[in-house]
Amino acid sequence: MQTDQVKGQLDLLLLGVLRAGSRHGYAVISDLRERTGGTFDLPEGTVYPALHRLQDGGLLASDWEYVAGRRRRVYRLTDAGRVALVEGHQRWRSFAGAVDSVLHGLTVGAPATGAGAGATGAVAMGAVTMGGLA
Amino acid sequence: VSGSGDPAVAGDSPVEEYLDRLLAAAPGPPREVRALLAEAEDHLRDATAAGVAAGLSRLAAEHQAVARFGPVRSVTTAEARRQALPVTALARQIVASGLLLGGVAGLAVGVSGLLAAVMGAVGGSTFIVDISRSTHLAPADCARWLAQDPTAHSCYQAALSDWTAEVVGFRLVAGVLGGLALAGYFLIRHRWTRRQRFGTLPAAVIDTLAVTLFGLSGLWTLGLGVDWLAHRHNGAGQWLAAAPVALAVAGYYGIRVVAELRRAPT
Numbered sequence: 001m002q003t004d005q006v007k008g009q010l011d012l013l014l015l016g017v018l019r020a021g022s023r024h025g026y027a028v029i030s031d032l033r034e035r036t037g038g039t040f041d042l043p044e045g046t047v048y049p050a051l052h053r054l055q056d057g058g059l060l061a062s063d064w065e066y067v068a069g070r071r072r073r074v075y076r077l078t079d080a081g082r083v084a085l086v087e088g089h090q091r092w093r094s095f096a097g098a099v100d101s102v103l104h105g106l107t108v109g110a111p112a113t114g115a116g117a118g119a120t121g122a123v124a125m126g127a128v129t130m131g132g133l134a
Numbered sequence: 135v136s137g138s139g140d141p142a143v144a145g146d147s148p149v150e151e152y153l154d155r156l157l158a159a160a161p162g163p164p165r166e167v168r169a170l171l172a173e174a175e176d177h178l179r180d181a182t183a184a185g186v187a188a189g190l191s192r193l194a195a196e197h198q199a200v201a202r203f204g205p206v207r208s209v210t211t212a213e214a215r216r217q218a219l220p221v222t223a224l225a226r227q228i229v230a231s232g233l234l235l236g237g238v239a240g241l242a243v244g245v246s247g248l249l250a251a252v253m254g255a256v257g258g259s260t261f262i263v264d265i266s267r268s269t270h271l272a273p274a275d276c277a278r279w280l281a282q283d284p285t286a287h288s289c290y291q292a293a294l295s296d297w298t299a300e301v302v303g304f305r306l307v308a309g310v311l312g313g314l315a316l317a318g319y320f321l322i323r324h325r326w327t328r329r330q331r332f333g334t335l336p337a338a339v340i341d342t343l344a345v346t347l348f349g350l351s352g353l354w355t356l357g358l359g360v361d362w363l364a365h366r367h368n369g370a371g372q373w374l375a376a377a378p379v380a381l382a383v384a385g386y387y388g389i390r391v392v393a394e395l396r397r398a399p400t
Binding site for chain 1 (some may be wrong): 169170172173174175176177179180181202203204205208209212213215216327
């Protein structure tokens with residue numbers, strides 16, 4: 001379940017990680033894993049096509065560097081990427097706030113059934129993601 | 135680099151085996167494949183080094199790095215999906231490219247209208263339009279044209295004035311529409327870029343289309359202008375006002391095509 005949630009917000013998460021500065025793929029993924037408290041559990045190799053897609057869309061740019069005899073691609077946010085990040089963050093806050101307003105009063109960790117259990121998970125995921133972008 | 139002492143490059147190295155399988159299965163043009171492979175190798179080497187630093191044996195660290203990277207199929211499927219061009223994306227590219235080319239064409243027609251106005255002012259209306267003296271001009275039209283141009287001394291002069299104004303006016307309208315098309319192009323580029331949806335047809339396609347479109351238009355109008363100058367004497371200006379603008383735009387795109395051909399790998 002959490003993997004699907006991460007996939008749904010992967011672009012936003014990647015933009016959020018790169019907001020702090022340029023990074024190569026391994027550093028992006030490591031940072032993402034640390035900042036999401038280990039929630040990120042996608043196959044790491046599938047992040048690269050996502051980075052390439054963001055670059056195709058003009059939200060990221062990249063440069064090749066040589067480190068220890070290896071070619072290394074370093075990604076950075078473009079101006080369009082910063083705009084997309086701000087807008088995506090606002091959309092996410094609006095969505096998470098709407099979900100939270102419906103679930104207000106529920107105690108996380110208490111026995112939950114049906115849709116409530118899934119929705120509680122979504123709020124928990126929202127907290128993790130917000131932390132990653134804040 | 136070779137040698138059985140370095141498990142990172144040995145035949146039984148999980149990382150090497152993984153990279154071999156990724157190379158064989160990776161989709162796309164060679165440059166994209168090489169880029170993906172270089173990134174995957176860089177990632178797997180870093181992950182292996184981190185595992186070794188954490189106390190794992192090199193072999194165990196490589197196994198862990200490969201496992202975390204995910205199956206080759208999941209990576210290549212995601213990459214192929216990225217490279218695929220959906221119909222909607224193609225439609226967006228055609229719309230964006232059409233607005234760009236249409237806008238440039240409209241502006242070119244508008245500039246030719248300005249040029250026609252200058253030519254008409256210098257060479258007279260008969261340089262822009264050709265109305266035979268024997269042409270029957272309806273009295274009702276004459277009345278309307280004379281009302282629009284009180285300085286005209288005859289229906290013929292008023293007709294020349296009206297037709298010239300039409301030649302210039304319609305082209306200026308086309309220029310305004312071209313400007314609007316370009317504004318639309320920049321608007322959707324701004325909006326679609328933010329949504330990661332912006333794209334145009336490849337530059338080589340657009341530039342080749344432009345060279346063909348404007349080049350043929352320029353040659354055609356130039357031919358008509360020269361022909362009218364030689365055989366009809368009047369009205370050649372309407373064509374000669376369009377030809378240099380079209381040929382100038384064709385020349386600009388031609389330079390771009392040549393530059394692209396020089397950049398293209400041989």
